[in-house]
Amino acid sequence: MLDVDTYDRPHSLKDALAILGDPGIRIIAGCTDVLAATERKVIPGHVLDITGIPELRGIAQVPGGLRLGATTTWSDIIKANLPPSLRALQLAGRQVGAVQIQNRGTLAGNLCNASPAADGVPPLLILDAEVELASFSGVRRMALSDFLQGPRQTARTDDEILTGVFIPEAALGGTSHFSKLGARDFLVISIAMVAVRLDVVDGVIRQAACSIGSCGPVATRLGNVENALIGATLPQAVDRIADADVAANLSPIDDVRADAGYRLKTAAELLRRTISQSVTSQGAPA
């Protein structure tokens, strides 16, 4: 109702955490999901806008790895000079909606909205990303794979703000790639998407990370496939992807975009292609 809409936009994390004490408050950032989900002309309810907090935006080297601030937008990520292991994230960013959405949509929003089709998740999973959750009692870090618990469900508690994403040094090696399968060119929610990161030394895969999104309640890493890839030469890599190994990780549903059987079949194919494109682009990062 008109009278109770409250909009807070603090300029420090401390102030934000103080406001967060109120129950029922919603944290907002780019609003590309929040405003799309209401027919109201005003964001309803009590909201806490964290985009006014300067330290939450931006990408920086930190001890032990790389940190991406919560309100870093997709456009920030696309334009940043990042290592080749983050190429998948940049490619995913370029396919989030269209430019208008990339200019507003934020990393934290993508993660906290927790859509099974969130474009940012597969590229972050292959980076062993951790989310940083701040509350008055301190800051905790948690693996992204633990943070995402199901469609629209995360491990964030009501008194926490997702302040950033941390990528450990060990996962910053290699080159990554991302593919999205949809029924049209721009502004499309994926039927399936794949992110792959390969660290290749002397033509042999030393480290492999693969993930698939939109084929289950949350995007998932493919541990068995990754193990099969390690030790393979680049030409061998694609042949080591077995449909059944990929399918074992997935639990897709039928929806308006595709049926579950199609997702199972094409996920493996998409993975093979992403690997082969990633292989072609080794040494030639974006």
Add this chain to the structure above:
Amino acid sequence: MTVSFRPITLKIAGQTHHVQAAPGRRLSEVLREELNLRSVKVGCDAGDCGACTVLIDGAQNCACLTPVAQVNGCEIETLETAEAGLSKRLQDSFLAHGAAQCGICTPGVMMAATELLREKAHPTRVQVEEALGGVLCRCTGYVKIISAVMGANETPVTIETPAAGQAVGAAIARLDGQRKVDGSELFGADSVQADALLVRAVRSPFFSAEFTFGDLDAWAADMPGVEAVLTAKDIKGINAFGVIPPLADQPALASGPTRFLGEPVALVVGVADRIEALDFATFPVTWRERPSVVTQGAGMQDGAPQVHETRADNTLIRGRVATGDPDAALAGSQHVATGQFETSYVEHAYIEPEAGRAWLDGDVLVIEACTQAPVMDLDDTAKVLGLPRDRVRIIPTAAGGGFGAKLDLSVQPLLGLAVLRTGRPCRMVFSRNESMRASTKRHPGTMQASIGADAQGRITGMAFHGDFNTGAYASWGPTVATRVPVHASGPYRTPTYRATSRAVHTNGPSSGAFRGFGVPQAAITQELLYDELALKCGMDRLEFRQLNALRDGDTTPCGQTIKGVGMEECLDALTPHWARAQAEADAFNATSETLKRGLGVASCWYGCGNTALPNPSTIRFGITPEGAVRLHQGATDIGQGSNTVITQIAADALGIAVDAIEIIGPDTALTPDCGKTSASRQTFITGKAAELSGRALRADILRMTNLEDAEEIILNGAILSVRQGDQAREIDLSALPVGEFGYVLRAEETYDPPTSTLDENGQGTPYAVYGYGAQIAEVEVDLKLGTTRVVHITAAHDVGRAINPVLATGQIEGGIAQGLGLALMEEFIPGRTENLHDYLIPTIGDMPDVTSVLIEKPDPEGPMGAKGLGEHVLIPTAPAILNAIRDASGARVTKVPALPHRVLAAIEAAK
């Protein structure tokens, strides 16, 4: 209670504005409502359409997704306020290329382009696609938009300015184009009286439900700002509207059980910001869900819930056209192809949701809203409200797309109820969800057909039946049921024929008019079976069609002898393109394993105007004592260009320069009835009325000057000069007696196409004029993912006479985009896809190259030989694409859209 907000500072065009607005208010609302920057359009409030694209500190953003608090202190640019130089170049380029049709997406497109052109003055096509990927256009097919943006900083394209008598055939810029490209065009939601009340509808949350209201008065009294609550009990007239009066069945507000999801049952009227914020969860209504059916299959089952008690077996109507004995012919045929095909609900997805306003002018109720059919709106609104016709006036706003769904009433009777109750100006703007729930759709169809050919490949006969889901109310269901059997043969000689149809009621949204009235669905059936037959006959698929094409003087399955048939010419025009496409596909496929190219061809024919029913248009053309020439043009221009085309025809018929003519209307108080903008009838029928009026006015002038003919008619103030050879005459208009409507010279002519009623076998003359066309689709199919990319469409359309070639090719490109959507991605699922991210329409990146070929085989009846085109262009696209998919991959897709999972399943089935 008054809520005060800290002012927010916006920098616009060098000025600082301080606005009082809720910090969480959408920037789009603040720009439109507080700062009156109405070039910022609202199409979805969800970031799906991009119509509200503005530049924030130079970067494109959806204003609808931006809480105004986040742009405090920022520089905002809209089309009205953007830097003049670049904006002017873009506007000129858009006008010259014909890149704006309805104009609703144009401001958003141009703002996205502005950002791009600042960084890259001469962008490539790919760069344009990436920059504009977030703005949807439903009219143009993006082709001319891409050209206009790429060309904005190039040498300007010259716009033709034809001399008197030379307008027809000239690619003049749209006469209503400037206001579309500068953002000043006013659509349904764009005009607001300061004190207007807002109207919102309470809608059924179930496909079918009984309902009872609680204490509405008490609720209204409790809710600050609510001025009135209206229900069916408040309707004083006949609470049943419909485009076909004998079948009118749709209540403005449901009185009994609701029949579709989103059917309105009550209106809440009051102070705008209060009503906007109301949570209808508190509205005192109790629902009891009833059993419902949503598909045609379920609607036809024994024991299915009956949608209308008076219509047995959920059958609204059946259609039939039959000649000869097709069963015997098929039995005796060398080759027979048989198949069943299914199509989905398709949403019109115009970027402008239904909107309008209304007020009382004395005792006349004035309704200004987006529409395709002002006079029909007037008749039905007056009937529902219980007002005499002369107490209702309809002024169409610019329509931000229509494609058929704005033929039916939307906001009109609801606004009328609210204004009559409150006595105050009211406005109503559908949300995207409301628009998609409440508006009509393309009929889903389940169609079976068998077509036979002899050993030489000549068609021997065809049997067709289609069951169409006509949804909750009649709307245009009868038209589809009639049009389909007339057209299901395609434009081919079919000596024996039986085509039947049934319109089945369900609790889905009402199926109505959508570009082609069922013919695109039937064409999928016929053209896919034609490919099967050609293959069985061992013939080239294009040659097979050329062999069977209707020719001048042939007789149709309705028994009508037709003239001016350009079908053969269209197919012949495609021949070199077919050879090129085949060679390119062969070369591509020789080296590609997973991606395969294929080509397909399909044709269309389409009768212009109402089927076997009168549908006259009347044009008034007058000259004032001061020398103003006014054309009262009542056809609504929904982007297709009737304002321009009809004026071109009128100008040449009179013999005066087109820019000397002032267009009046449409407005039911100012313009005679030009009928509805549907059935590809405006260029033909209103155009013909314009031609007759122009000629009549010219004849009057010649009579007054006593000249046989005139080489030149020129107006210079009140002096009308006429010259023929060395004879010159002048008429002093100010000296002539002023007649009706303030004119000293006036002509008013009516044209109604000569048709006849059809007998029980559909024999007769359903249409006076047909248009023809054929398209080649070249596609690339991914054999492992089932995805399809359309690479190129070559379209040859017989328009009789291209009144305005740029507008004509614009229609072709736009129709192709919608046909591509029908073929590949558009599937409306009631209750599930009422938004523009689950319901997908083509984006700028989905469009193929388009080559248009205009064939001009004059029609003996059409104005200056012209035929209709608007719907024809969509018909061949989907079957051509589906045939190309089969050619590329072997996949025989029998249900559209051919989503990747359907194509992949069909590829596997074909192995």
